[in-house]
Amino acid sequence: MLTSHIYSLMRFTPxxxxxxxxxxxxxxxxxxxxxxxKFPSSIAATMSTQNDTAALKTHQPLQIxxxxxxFQTTIFTQMSLLAIKHKAINLGQGxxxxxxxxxxxxxxxxxxxxxxxxxxxxYGVPDLNxxxxxxFKKDTGLVVDPEKEVTVTSGCTEAIAAxxxxxINPGDEVIxxxxxxxxxxxxxxxxxxxxxSVTLRPPDFAVPIEELKSIISKNTRAILINTPxxxxxxxxxxxxxxxxxSLCIENDVLVFTDEVYDKLAFDMEHISMASLPGMYERTxxxxxxxxxxxxxxxxxxxxxxxPHLTWGVRQAHAYLTFATSHxxxxxxxxxxxxxxxxxxxxxxxxMAKRAILVEGLKAVGFKVFPSSGTYFVVVDHTPxxxxxxxxxxxxxxxxxxxxxxxxxxxxxxxxxxKNLVRFTxxxxxxxxxxxxxxxxxxxxx
Ligand SMILES: Cc1ncc(COP(=O)(O)O)c(C=O)c1O
Numbered sequence: 150m151l152t153s154h155i156y157s158l159m160r161f162t163p164x165x166x167x168x169x170x171x172x173x174x175x176x177x178x179x180x181x182x183x184x185x186x187k188f189p190s191s192i193a194a195t196m197s198t199q200n201d202t203a204a205l206k207t208h209q210p211l212q213i214x215x216x217x218x219x220f221q222t223t224i225f226t227q228m229s230l231l232a233i234k235h236k237a238i239n240l241g242q243g244x245x246x247x248x249x250x251x252x253x254x255x256x257x258x259x260x261x262x263x264x265x266x267x268x269x270x271x272y273g274v275p276d277l278n279x280x281x282x283x284x285f286k287k288d289t290g291l292v293v294d295p296e297k298e299v300t301v302t303s304g305c306t307e308a309i310a311a312x313x314x315x316x317i318n319p320g321d322e323v324i325x326x327x328x329x330x331x332x333x334x335x336x337x338x339x340x341x342x343x344x345x346s347v348t349l350r351p352p353d354f355a356v357p358i359e360e361l362k363s364i365i366s367k368n369t370r371a372i373l374i375n376t377p378x379x380x381x382x383x384x385x386x387x388x389x390x391x392x393x394x395s396l397c398i399e400n401d402v403l404v405f406t407d408e409v410y411d412k413l414a415f416d417m418e419h420i421s422m423a424s425l426p427g428m429y430e431r432t433x434x435x436x437x438x439x440x441x442x443x444x445x446x447x448x449x450x451x452x453x454x455x456p457h458l459t460w461g462v463r464q465a466h467a468y469l470t471f472a473t474s475h476x477x478x479x480x481x482x483x484x485x486x487x488x489x490x491x492x493x494x495x496x497x498x499x500m501a502k503r504a505i506l507v508e509g510l511k512a513v514g515f516k517v518f519p520s521s522g523t524y525f526v527v528v529d530h531t532p533x534x535x536x537x538x539x540x541x542x543x544x545x546x547x548x549x550x551x552x553x554x555x556x557x558x559x560x561x562x563x564x565x566x567k568n569l570v571r572f573t574x575x576x577x578x579x580x581x582x583x584x585x586x587x588x589x590x591x592x593x594x
Pocket of ligand 1: 330379445
């Protein structure tokens, strides 16, 4: 259980920004991370000692392609090792500590029994492509062709990669909103894109339209949006989306929109960029099963786009993974046809968890920023007097026994996130309450 934390955390932004975290931890962790990160956690955990020894013997320098150089070291590995050492409660990672619904798990088991065990069709099992298009119609009113406009991928992460690698040329300019989900920057780097960012600032993380206007131009190839937004919980308003849309149309810019939290929209209606007038033809909508069905380990995702954009996405997908897990795709089709009551209950449950965490964090003494969607809450940690988000999270895990995520890893300029940390409420209520109790007891101003 604890070792799985290491592996899952390792997928977050590795960043050389944090080399100064703590020399001791860095030297211990850099060696075990770099040598074991490609192995599953259980293996990685047992291999680290052998590999550390091997590294000492061979004195080989670590090797990595230039496009990934800056992503070498991960704060998350450091945090998770500390978490294990200090038996901390993990409100850092965005994965539920409860299981997905029985009817979906049964469908997967049945599909395996039915022999759906060989390669699936590259761009998706036909029934899943249909289920995705039906769901999209229900959610947005848009009718898409499941055969020509839907591509099934290995999670949204691969939808992001296939979209970027399939549609962005080296040197193309792409705009993101900071803080941003970690895979965007790394994947854009792999594509050789020129990355620009516009920062969403507390308390409401509103889109600074004038700033966006000043950096968007005819040289911009695409803009990446994420609503509901990780890590802030912000949801893009209709006015903001309208403004972004008209700038994109004016400058002939594509939109890549990550909507994995669309079913965790609590305080306002989720709006898909593709549904705005004139936008479908320039938009790739990316989503996945993980958050909506508490099945983050299944890694079934998809990209919806008009045929002229789907071509690039599918070509990249064809050579990245070719096809994703066959039986889980069959089960995903069943999941997406869940009754409305499933989605209502999911929302109700998460709203209850959000209330427990938000009230708890306020009672502890944090300044808590409103979260309208996702299962994250961002707080200002500065009332507790620590130097920055990294120092705060290190203190929190070591002295209090709770894991949170420092947000500076989600910015091109880490300074911008140094006052903010992210907590998740995708945990059972007992876990959330225990974490709050620990903070109440041990975190003093
Ligand atoms: C904003 C965002 N996009 C994409 C993903 C990855 O989704 P998947 O697990 O389907 O690859 C995550 C997971 O945390 C996320 O927060």
